[in-house]
Amino acid sequence: MACNIPNGRQRTMSTSGEALYEILGLRKGASNEEIKKNYRKLALKHHPDKNPDDPGAAEKFKEINNAHTILTDMSKRNIYDKYGSLGLYVAEQFGEENVNTYFMLSSWWAKTLFVIIGLLTGCYFCCCLCCCCNCCCGRCRPKSSMSGEDFYVSPEDLEEQIKTDMEKDMDFPVILQPTNANEKTQLIREGPRSYCTDS
16 A cells, blocks of 8 residues: 655555654654654644744645644554554545454455355355355245245236125114314305405
8 A cells, every 4th residue: 555645656555653743753652642742742843833934844734743643542553553544544444343354354364265165165166156146047946835826916816805795884884973073263254254464
């Protein structure tokens, strides 16, 4: 993995997780207080407003600010300490919660396991048969208790079923009578209608 730097150079991403500590002049595993103290000291020293004649002061200030931002955020700091700048790149691409999974699946033993399972299954041919081709084009699929023809209902049969259901409902008398609606408001006002507008 390579990272573009503004002046055209490319820097490879580290997995050691020490470069940000070195920017702030600290050793790896420094406390939050040490990080804040060194950040303030270096930010004052390299601030672009205090160094208007130095064109590299702005870039140095950005690097110091970036290092401080990452090292004071505990989740990003843990990722950086464990996987370096490559871990931060993976967290940016896939999310912080997926970093461990990414590095676990990209380890040598996970790749080896994937290849061995692929060889044992004939390049995952059995998975293709079961999932894609429905077990040998349907010849080996499990037998269902009811065939597909039993699920089809013709429109005539459906109409006859509805009629018989309605006839059954007619055999039972209605026991409850509808209740009267008691409205207290008058829906239509007597007299001439007037339309008021607020003006």
